Amino acid sequence: MKKRCLIIELWWIGDAVLMTPILQGLLADGWELTVLGKTQSRRLLEGTYPEVKWILFDAPWTAFRGKYRLWRWPWRELWRVLREVRRGRFDAAVSIRHDPRDQFLLWLARVPRRIGFRAPFGSHFLNEIIPTPPQTPHRTEDWWLAQRRVSATAATAFPPRLAPEATLVERYRALYSRDPRPVLALHCGARNAVRRWPARYLHELVSALRREFDFQLALFPDTDGYGRELDALADQTFADLSLAELTAALAGTRLFLGNDSGPGHLADALGVPVGTIFGPGDTRIMRPYASHNLVVMRDICPYHPCSDYCRFPEPYCLTQLTPAIVIREVRQYLLTTGLLPLHTAPPAPVTTEPAR
Numbered sequence: 001m002k003k004r005c006l007i008i009e010l011w012w013i014g015d016a017v018l019m020t021p022i023l024q025g026l027l028a029d030g031w032e033l034t035v036l037g038k039t040q041s042r043r044l045l046e047g048t049y050p051e052v053k054w055i056l057f058d059a060p061w062t063a064f065r066g067k068y069r070l071w072r073w074p075w076r077e078l079w080r081v082l083r084e085v086r087r088g089r090f091d092a093a094v095s096i097r098h099d100p101r102d103q104f105l106l107w108l109a110r111v112p113r114r115i116g117f118r119a120p121f122g123s124h125f126l127n128e129i130i131p132t133p134p135q136t137p138h139r140t141e142d143w144w145l146a147q148r149r150v151s152a153t154a155a156t157a158f159p160p161r162l163a164p165e166a167t168l169v170e171r172y173r174a175l176y177s178r179d180p181r182p183v184l185a186l187h188c189g190a191r192n193a194v195r196r197w198p199a200r201y202l203h204e205l206v207s208a209l210r211r212e213f214d215f216q217l218a219l220f221p222d223t224d225g226y227g228r229e230l231d232a233l234a235d236q237t238f239a240d241l242s243l244a245e246l247t248a249a250l251a252g253t254r255l256f257l258g259n260d261s262g263p264g265h266l267a268d269a270l271g272v273p274v275g276t277i278f279g280p281g282d283t284r285i286m287r288p289y290a291s292h293n294l295v296v297m298r299d300i301c302p303y304h305p306c307s308d309y310c311r312f313p314e315p316y317c318l319t320q321l322t323p324a325i326v327i328r329e330v331r332q333y334l335l336t337t338g339l340l341p342l343h344t345a346p347p348a349p350v351t352t353e354p355a356r
């Protein structure tokens with residue numbers, strides 16, 4: 001009989017992508033897996049990992065604001081989750097968050113092996129502590145450590161991976177193929193506004209790249225419309241996509257540029273090179289994982305990283321990260337990697353026929 005493991009990842013789509021290494025490792029080792037996570041995480045991952053079962057829960061402590069208003073927590077939903085976890089009769093459960101709330105949940109669920117890292121105020125609810133490495137590891141590497149703790153025979157360290165829906169991939173590749181130039185995907189948004197590089201800076205970046213490199217621009221505004229200001233620069237604009245559509249649309253691109261946000265991790269897990277403009281986030285932990293990716297960041301703020309809780313009227317770590325800095329680093333990256341071709345001749349001026 002297969003052993004059963006519960007994996008807790010209650011946060012957002014970037015976190016869900018970074019969880020995929022342990023899914024690959026434990027599935028390859030013959031474990032039966034269930035993920036306790038958000039509905040959007042299931043929508044993102046179920047096509048790639050159909051063997052994984054899900055217990056859905058939007059944990060109140062993952063909210064950006066008001067997470068400690070206990071009187072507003074969905075207590076009935078929380079007890080439903082506990083009952084469902086107990087019925088799963090799991091042999092082991094793991095959370096890599098240094099978070100006593102996740103660990104308390106494991107304890108309440110009565111899982112025999114409760115695996116995780118030490119929390120700041122103690123980890124009394126765990127019975128297997130993963131030793132913390134001397135240097136801050138990437139989130140992917142945290143999952144590798146957890147995988148080896150759950151199952152010593154599951155030794156392969158897989159990178160984050162997604163497999164987009166084939167029919168959707170063909171649809172977007174057909175759209176892109178109308179233009180022979182490679183596709184640069186530009187995603188403008190981020191879940192928290194303090195991670196968004198100003199739209200006017202993005203406009204300067206794209207305009208500068210257009211002057212030197214030959215590409216078609218696929219623009220992905222954020223769900224609230226942030227980035228639509230760049231619509232005139234785009235060859236194609238894709239708004240209001242589902243997660244499956246976004247994944248398929250990114251799969252056909254040559255390069256992804258964007259902020260520190262979930263779509264960059266999607267692109268990385270698809271094998272698309274990623275350039276990320278980082279603000280308040282911690283690049284050691286949350287950069288798109290592949291070594292060939294580009295990270296542009298300046299340690300401008302004395303409170304960096306601040307976990308998005310900016311102390312100032314504006315995120316100076318981004319507003320003072322000027323277009324000149326980012327253009328220089330992106331340009332050098334493109335010249336080094338050859339991901340986008342240079343113009344073979346100066347772009348022809350745009351003219352209009354005189355009225356007759």
